[in-house]
Amino acid sequence: MKEFRLIDDVMPDVLPPDPGTVAEARARMRRVRRGRPHAWAGVLVAAAATVAVIGAVTLTPKLGDVPGPPRAAGPIAGDSVAIPLDRASAVPGDVRTDTEHSPPQRLIAAGSLAVSAYSIQHWETVSGDLKELRRTWYLYNPGTGAYEETAWQWLDVAPGLRLAAVLEGDLPSKRLGILDMSTRKVLTWIELGHPAAGLAWSPDGRRILATSYGEHPDRVELVAGDENQMKRFPSTRTGFSIVDVATRQTRFTALGPLTHLGGADGGPTNMNARQDLEWNLDGSLIWGPTDSHPDRVFYDLHGQPHATPPETYVEYSKESAVSPDGTRVITGRPLRVEERTSGKTVGRPRVLQLLAWADDDQLIGVGCAGECAYEHRNGLVLVSADGKKSTQLSGFRENDKVGRWEWLLTRR
Template sequence: MTIDELVRRTLHDWSDEARVPSDLASRALGRRRRSRGKTFAVVAGATATVVAAVFTVPALVQGEQRDERSAIAVVTDPSPSRETVGDPDSALPGTLVAAGDTAVYSYFTWENVKTPNGREVRKLTWRLYDKGSQAYEETPWAWLDVAPGGESVAVLEQLPARRVGVIAGRGAEVRWIDLKHPAGSVQWSPDGRKLLLTNYGGNPDESYPMVNNSQKAMPPTRTGYSVVDLDSGQIGFHPVRQDENNRFATRLDFSWSTDGTLVWEHNSTPPGTKKFYDLDGNPRSAPPEVADTYQRAGMSPSGRLVATDSPDRSAVTGVKDVGTGKVTPLTPVDGYWIEQLAAWADDDRLIAWACEFKAPDNCVGSEFRNRLVLVDVDGGKAEPLTGYRENNQKPGSWEPVFSRR
C-alpha cells in the first residue's frame, strides 16, 4: 500500500472525528505503527491559585485601523504554579489538567449535526476552566483559545466569523475586532501579544456524510491567515489557498511556531511535513528539526529536544536530542503505549495520548480508547492526567487545547 493510499484510507476511517486537525497526515500514519509493553496506575494533585499581572495593549481594531481611544488589557501570570494536577478518574475532565508550564484551560466535545442541504456540521461545545469554581464550565462560543497565563480569552461567535472577540481577563466584557476576511479559528501567540486567525469562506467543519464507506469531497474554502498585532492594532491578511490534495480535510488551520516568529501548515505531499511562513505571508525555510516530525508537541521549550517518531518498531514516538541527533524511543512504560506527543510540559516531560497496553493484545479494547499521561523524556515514568476517552472517533469525545501556564 502506498503512503497516499494509507492516508486516504485513514481519512475515511476518521470521518466521524470532531474536526480534521491540522496534523491529520501525521496522525494518519502514526496510528498504523504499533507495538507492546506492561501495566500501571495512579497519581493526582491539587489545584493551585495564581496571581495575575496585567499589561495594557492598545488594540481595539475596526477593520484594519487602530482605535486610539481604546485598549485591551491582556492578563498574564508572572509566577504560575508548576504543580501536576489532573482528573484521572473522569472520562470528561471536571477539574484542571496541567503539568509543568502547560495547562488545558479549555477543551471541546463534538457531535455531528445534519443540515438542510444534506451535509453535516461537526458542532463543537467548548468548556473553559474557571479558577473561581475550579471546574470546566460550558461556554456559548463556536471557537475559543486561552492566552498564556489562563486569564484572557479570544473567541469566535460563529463559523466562519466576521469578528473576533477578546475577553481581557475572566469576567471582563468582550472587546470585538471586526474582520474583512471571516475566520474559522483563532490562536494566541506564545507571547500573548498577537492573534493568528485562519480565514475561511465557509464553515470549515461542514462536510458531506459518509455513504457506503466513501465520502464526497467538499470544495476547499480556506482563504489564508491573518495576524492581529495587539500592540499596533494592525491586521495583516495573507492569502494562502488550501492544498487541493487535501481533498477530505475541510479544516486546515495554521499554527504558531514555538518561538512565535513563524506560522505553519501541514503539507499533503509528502505527508507529515510542514510548510512555514513569516508573519508577512512569505514562505520560509522550515526549522530543520521540526519540519518532518509527525508529533504535535514539536520543539521543547529550550530547543534542546524535539518530539519525533521512533526509529524502530519498539515504539511509535520518540525524543530527539538536537545536538547529538540521538533518538530515544518512548517504548511502553507503566502499562501505557505512547501514541501521540501532544505538548511539552517542560524540558524533561511531555503530555501524551496513550492507550492501556496489555501483551499480546497491544492496546486493550482499542487504540482509540486513550487518555492523557505525563511521560518523562527518557520513557522511564508515566502518570495519568485524565480518564480514558472510550472512543475518540465517536461523538461526545473531547479534545484538549494546550496553553502556557
C-alpha cells in the same frame, strides 16, 4: 497510577470518525510511510511560548460594541479595557489531574502545560444531506478551577490562561472577541473584514492569527442519504488576518489552500477542508498543515513562501520536539527520546503519542491502560523522558466516536 503500553502503529484521530472517513484515512495511511499520521486531527494544541513577563496593555473599544452570546459574554466594561498579558511561571512539580471524569471537570496540568479548554463534536444537519461538524467548547475558569460550557463555536486560549479569543456566531465569523476567562466577559470586539473559522494566539500573547474561509470548513454531504458515506468539500481557505491585540488593528493577506494534487510542481498536498494556519515557535513566521511530507509549509507574515526554519517539531503538531533546556529531542517511530548531541536513546516512553514537553524531564502524551487491546480508549498521561515513570492525568475517552472530547493544550 496505571501502566501504559506502547502501540507503534496506532491510527491518530481523524475528522470525523464515521466509518466512511475512517476507511478513507486507513487507505491513505497505507499510501504514506509506515506509522506516520496522514492528516491534522481536530484542534491543534496551543503554540510553544516564551516565559518572559509582559506588561499589561490597554484596549479602547469602538462605540457601539455589543456583547456576544449571553451564555458566554457580558457587557463591554467602559470605554477602555486593561488587557493583562503578564504570565506567572509554572510551579515546578505542580501536577493537576482529574482521572475520575471524562471529559474532565477540574484543571489538568503538568509543568508548563495545561488543558485550557476542550471541545465535544457533533454533526448538525444544515439542510437535506448537508451537515456541519459543530463543537461545544468547555473553557477553564481560573476563578473556580473548573471547565465551564460556552456558546462559542471556536476559541483559542492565550499563554498564561487568562484570556481567550472567541469567534462570534456561526463559522466563518466576522467578529473576534477577547474574553476574560475569570469574569467570562468579552473585554472588546474586533471586526474581521474577512470571516474566520480558526484562531491561534502568538507565542508572546500579543497577536492573534485568524484563518479565513469562504464557507464553513467542517461541512460534508451525505452520499444518497447514507450516514456512513460522506462527501467532503474542497477547502475554501481565503487567507489570514493578523490581529494586534493592543491596537485592535488587523491586516488581511490572501492565501489559498493546498489541494490533494499538490500543485503543478507536485509539492505538499492537503485534502482536508480545514487548513488552519499556525505560528512558528518564535512567532516570526506562520505555517500551514499538509497531509503529506513535509508535514507543514512555511510563509512569512505577508503570505510569501519561506524556507523551513531550523526548528524541530513534534510531527503533525505545533509543539517543539526539543526539550526546554535544548538537550533532548522527541524523534522517530517507534517513539523515543534522544540526546541531541550524541543521538543516544534516552528512553522509549510507553505511550501512543507524545504531545509536548511539560518540563526538561517530563512529557505529556496519549496513553491507554493495561494491555491496550483497544488503542482508541485513551487519555492524557505524564511520562518521564527515560520512560520509567508515568502518571495518568485524565480519564479515558473513546476517540473513534463522534462525541469524544478533544483537549486544547496551552502554556501556562
